[in-house]
Amino acid sequence: MALRQLRFEGDPILRKKSREITEVTDRIRTLIEDMKETMYKEDGVGLAAPQVGILKKIIVIDVGEGPVVLINPEIIEQEGEYVDQEGCLSIPGKSGKVKRPEKVKVKYMDMEGNEKTIEGTQLFARALCHEIDHLNGVLFVDRVID
Secondary structure, eight states: OOOOOOOOTTOGGGGSOOBOOSSOOHHHHHHHHHHHHHHHHTTOSEEEGGGGTOOBSEEEEOSSSOOEEEEEEEEEEEESOEEEEEEOTTSTTOEEEEEEOSEEEEEEEOTTSOEEEEEEEHHHHHHHHHHHHHHTTOOGGGTBOO
16 A cells, blocks of 8 residues: 545646446545555545546545545435535645535445445535546536535
């Protein structure tokens, strides 16, 4: 495992769309382990592959219940509204209020290549939405409300 270099606001890779993963290779597994290590070192609750310069649809999240890895995540259901402060490892020192769904259901592929779904509420839902946004070139500062 190795720490990966974070990309910061202004880096064009953060504004690009990520590519789907068709097969979970050893290289992808290494990237995922590196992403988890980097997220923990930076005290984050989530990290998307573009934040370490890789345009692949991979996110890792840990809101205090252990790491969750989602490959090709896609929000398939959402309900409610929940406004709270957000920040981002790629935009240090900035935060803002962002409206997100209170509950989401996400379809994804696990590390064995199986399609699964996961549901999240409040902080976990917010992290899922935030990290999936990264895969589409969207940053939380694009969604800040007054």
